[in-house]
Amino acid sequence: MKRITIRDVAKQANVSIGTASRVINGAPNVEAAYRTRVLAAIKTLGFVPNRAAQEVRKGRSREIGIIVRDITTPVLASFVRAAQDLFEEAGYGLLICSSDNRKDRELELLRRFRQRRIEGLITTTSSEVDTDLAQARNDLDFPVLMFDREVDGAHDIVQVDHASGVNQAVTYLLSLGHRRILLSTGPLNIYPARARVEGYKRAFAAQRLDVDPALVRTAGFDAATGFRETAVALERANRPSAIIAGGIDMLPGVLKAIRATHLHVPRDISVIGGADSDLALLAEPAISVLRWNFTEIGATCARMLLERIEAADTEPRRLAFAPELVVRDSCAAVVIAPAQKRESRQK
Amino acid sequence: MKRITIRDVAKQANVSIGTASRVINGAPNVEAAYRTRVLAAIKTLGFVPNRAAQEVRKGRSREIGIIVRDITTPVLASFVRAAQDLFEEAGYGLLICSSDNRKDRELELLRRFRQRRIEGLITTTSSEVDTDLAQARNDLDFPVLMFDREVDGAHDIVQVDHASGVNQAVTYLLSLGHRRILLSTGPLNIYPARARVEGYKRAFAAQRLDVDPALVRTAGFDAATGFRETAVALERANRPSAIIAGGIDMLPGVLKAIRATHLHVPRDISVIGGADSDLALLAEPAISVLRWNFTEIGATCARMLLERIEAADTEPRRLAFAPELVVRDSCAAVVIAPAQKRESRQK
DNA sequence: ATGAAAGCGCTAACAG
């Protein structure tokens, strides 16, 4: 089965290759009779232009890359979808990849994107301090928009204001009388974890309360870590009275661990989720969460990157979106004297 | 910023373009001294071969395409990941796209894949009977593996045995005394919906019971439809005593609708989910589900497609995987006399 | 083992 090329089309339509090409690319200056003949030839032969050849010749790919940690996370999907809509409208295709938060995979994806000569990249990174990754990013000859990270280099940056989010959550819990609040989040070499810890400390400081460093855990963002951290914390004699899931998809892990201890939410333990989800909404009781408008954020990223592609040498920009605390039924007021807490469990 | 090409590398290393190319492609017959010089040049110049040019010249893309309805669905993500692992190992890249179950988008994706000259495709389809889609699929000049669909054409087919799954679910519910069982699933122009309905009827027939056609709903697979169908059904005087979510991600919608009516699971209404999820596991009570090994299925699809690429003219094959009913706490035995049911609601 | 040169499928510049 021989591949049909533009040459076959030209021959079939009895025109030159150039004319065939013009028709394919919708050039205006083609006589109607020729155009119809070429179109007919395309149809009968079932010709589809070879994209790779077009890219080589045109010297540009009209593709944008995007790297997320895990496309499965529904909020990230809405982020990607919003960005995709804008890119398609602007004539760009979108290559979507998951890094699984692994350095080797991230490097591999950057390499492939270079090979593909993409014209822009929206990405997070598994580490802000890793020199290999920083090197690989700086070797890129297309603009990079950093999402929710804090890195050196001339990148545009769009972030979620996690400090504000966790600050709202902790302030709320403190007002309910909670003092032992577990924050489980990712490693401090990544901005969202640092910001959450900062927001946590700020909220305590505002009330002139001390932070128990043992309650600030930075082991990882994923659900499995959420499970482990929660399980360990709940087994301790002086267990926390509230937990903040400091990651976008940690909530399942946290809830599984709580379930395993037979503690009751919110009577025995209050919970605030790191992002909204069906699970948070449908859990019994419904879980209070920090929520962002990911669709808006995705659209903004796309817009900024498109502008950057147009104007490569303007100043890098930086933007932050503040989350909103959605109060549902997963946080209860707590008796102030710590000794009482154990009793309330019996009730 | 000038793009560096293999020509620059050759010049820098003082070798011919051919030699540079041989080094880049790891050809064995290059003298060590030349090789090191080329490698050094590549490094200092930061050269990365242009993938599009390679594809044009080699006449093949070494890419596989995959179209799923919605990559967000976690089970589909594990399906894709398993397939991806095998493809990468075999030297193929994977282009992952969501069709959103929309015909226009599906056609557009097929068109793009043709332009990209992919060498194989794993896909579902939004309609098995649509002639445009069938036409577009048959115009493809690379092998297509149909996932969970029933279409004409010389495609390999891998399916989930939904008939068996729903049959298990209904048989189980009948054994608990349920008679009014709502099955909410997708339109009958798609295999998984047809198969589920068939499994439903078979289970009733096996007990010599009649099916109430009003309880077999085929409006759609998505969560929003699950919500609507459930809400409507629960408002009727003679409401069902059990609901089967006949779709991979319908459960959130079903549960939301139940929540809105203040009915209690499983006392007032029993529920079986169409696929396993964190939500099913963590809901209160935990939801019984039909479960498949999506990782295994994804790997199988990849393997079959790779074999098909090797041997284009062997007989198309067909495979089905049976789901397993995972019993949790969302189904209760029901009092047989229908009149009693309303009372139990007050209790 | 290496270099020169042809050419993959296509677009665009040029001449007519």
Next chain:
DNA sequence: CTGTTAGCGCTTTCAT
């Protein structure tokens, strides 16, 4: 408006 032709970046003969 159309045809001819150079050449995008690369791989792969074909000589040497």
